[in-house]
Amino acid sequence: MSHASVLKAAQMRAAEQAAFDRGVDPYALMECAGKAVAQIIWRAGHRRDLLVLCGPGNNGGDGFVVARLLRERGVPVRVAALSESGTDSARRARAAWDGPVEDVMTTAPATQVVDALFGIGLSRGLDGAVAQRLGALVESAVASYAVDLPSGVGTDCGTLLSDVPRFGVTIALGAWKPAHLLQPAAERCGRLVLAPLHIPLASQVERLVAPGLTVPAVTAHKYSRGLVAVIGGGMAGASLLASEAAARSGAGAVRRLAVDGPAGGLHAIIDRHVAQPEALASELDDQRIAALLVGPGLGLGADARARLEAALESGHPMVIDADALTLLAEEHMPSIPSGAILTPHEGEFGRMFGQLSGSKIDRARAAANRSGAIIVYKGADSVVAAPDGRVAVAVGASSWLSTAGTGDVLAGLAAGRLAVTGDPFRAACQAVWLHGDAARRCRPAFVADDLLDALPAAIAARL
Numbered sequence: 001m002s003h004a005s006v007l008k009a010a011q012m013r014a015a016e017q018a019a020f021d022r023g024v025d026p027y028a029l030m031e032c033a034g035k036a037v038a039q040i041i042w043r044a045g046h047r048r049d050l051l052v053l054c055g056p057g058n059n060g061g062d063g064f065v066v067a068r069l070l071r072e073r074g075v076p077v078r079v080a081a082l083s084e085s086g087t088d089s090a091r092r093a094r095a096a097w098d099g100p101v102e103d104v105m106t107t108a109p110a111t112q113v114v115d116a117l118f119g120i121g122l123s124r125g126l127d128g129a130v131a132q133r134l135g136a137l138v139e140s141a142v143a144s145y146a147v148d149l150p151s152g153v154g155t156d157c158g159t160l161l162s163d164v165p166r167f168g169v170t171i172a173l174g175a176w177k178p179a180h181l182l183q184p185a186a187e188r189c190g191r192l193v194l195a196p197l198h199i200p201l202a203s204q205v206e207r208l209v210a211p212g213l214t215v216p217a218v219t220a221h222k223y224s225r226g227l228v229a230v231i232g233g234g235m236a237g238a239s240l241l242a243s244e245a246a247a248r249s250g251a252g253a254v255r256r257l258a259v260d261g262p263a264g265g266l267h268a269i270i271d272r273h274v275a276q277p278e279a280l281a282s283e284l285d286d287q288r289i290a291a292l293l294v295g296p297g298l299g300l301g302a303d304a305r306a307r308l309e310a311a312l313e314s315g316h317p318m319v320i321d322a323d324a325l326t327l328l329a330e331e332h333m334p335s336i337p338s339g340a341i342l343t344p345h346e347g348e349f350g351r352m353f354g355q356l357s358g359s360k361i362d363r364a365r366a367a368a369n370r371s372g373a374i375i376v377y378k379g380a381d382s383v384v385a386a387p388d389g390r391v392a393v394a395v396g397a398s399s400w401l402s403t404a405g406t407g408d409v410l411a412g413l414a415a416g417r418l419a420v421t422g423d424p425f426r427a428a429c430q431a432v433w434l435h436g437d438a439a440r441r442c443r444p445a446f447v448a449d450d451l452l453d454a455l456p457a458a459i460a461a462r463l
């Protein structure tokens, strides 16, 4: 079982049902979930007083199990419920709790609070008074835990169906749900911990995990390690940032095909002056180019369009970013080469693909399917989607990344990893990971250039 699987509510239910059909006892599964949650809370909170808030369904049932197990360990536990328990397993868990059950609306605060009100069965926002009460109890606690999901988040879409406080820890049961990874719900989850349920829970959608990278072969040379060509445009800084990121990504060589000629930056980067777009085709007629990047600083005029057309017609594996994405959204452009990596932010995604329905994961998947390209749908919750349905969702991106030039660095990294691996989905995942890790290594208020200095350490950590 992958510890990265991301399942929607219906998929989770289907997996649970399949386990029940094979003979797994539903109550035993609830005991298993409750035991795992209790263990995590015990390790963090020991004997500090604890209030467990239980809802009407199986999420509430988990809460009763947690309450019983922690009281057996000597924790002063109180339980408050919203209503009677409505499932067989939840009723059984409640019957096994021999303490009093208070009312959520009137219960006193505690040092630690556990939200077992609603999990994947939430079908609408919480009643306003209940949401407010949950918020007050969580905010007055020193430590707060959400069982499976914070009550009020949309499991599959990651939106907030009602007001949701920010929890200290969210303990996902069995598998991640989209709401653990997608904003704004992800931010309300706090620290994420996965509690295993020991049933098969596979999915094509996974949480992005740290990649394993390899050192160059002893027989490697600069071309076998991958030559990256970066097409420059009116804004030299953007293509310089991208070129430097590609150069520090593990690729063998980087060639910048720039309008402006030599413009400083690393001496290791080969600058070629390509003043006229017509001259680009012959520069690109080099079979040693393993990956081509077009878009950072390209511009949006006729010259930029001609450079993009030359790139699209070159046949090289490529990364398409920034202005090139905006140009591609215009009519009469050549089609996107299949297997290309596209790196749109929210605005570029909307321009290219219009209003798609569903969560950010669903939208990225639909865009990958429609374009035949690998989509890196950037943001605080970057989603990498392949046309064959594979998806990786990155969590925990530094909010300091929201500054000029960081997208150029990501595009350069993607091109570099594409040149090294020859595998666009893997390259895109590696680039998003390394970009995020480089940001984690930078001090607050960093600028895009600082990411470049942090890249060698981010790569070294994955060898």
Ligand SMILES: NC(=O)C1=CN([C@@H]2O[C@H](COP(=O)(O)OP(=O)(O)OC[C@H]3O[C@@H](n4cnc5c(N)ncnc54)[C@H](OP(=O)(O)O)[C@@H]3O)[C@@H](O)[C@H]2O)[C@@H](O)CC1
Pocket: 016, 026, 029, 030, 031, 033, 055, 056, 057, 058, 059, 060, 061, 062, 086, 087, 089, 117, 118, 119, 120, 121, 122, 123, 124, 125, 126, 127, 147, 148, 149, 173
């Ligand atoms: N399957 C298993 O055996 C296992 C499941 N596990 C656990 O079960 C959780 C899923 O349990 P669940 O399916 O019972 O759903 P749950 O989230 O408890 O809520 C459903 C109830 O809430 C109600 N309701 C919904 N929205 C509401 C609202 N806004 N305001 C008020 N009421 C609302 C809804 O009623 P209705 O929508 O019909 O009105 C229904 O009564 C899962 O997240 C995990 O924690 C683990 O123990 C492992 C084993």
Ligand SMILES: [K+]
Pocket: 059, 115, 116, 117, 118, 119, 146, 147, 148, 149, 150, 151
């Ligand atoms: K919950």
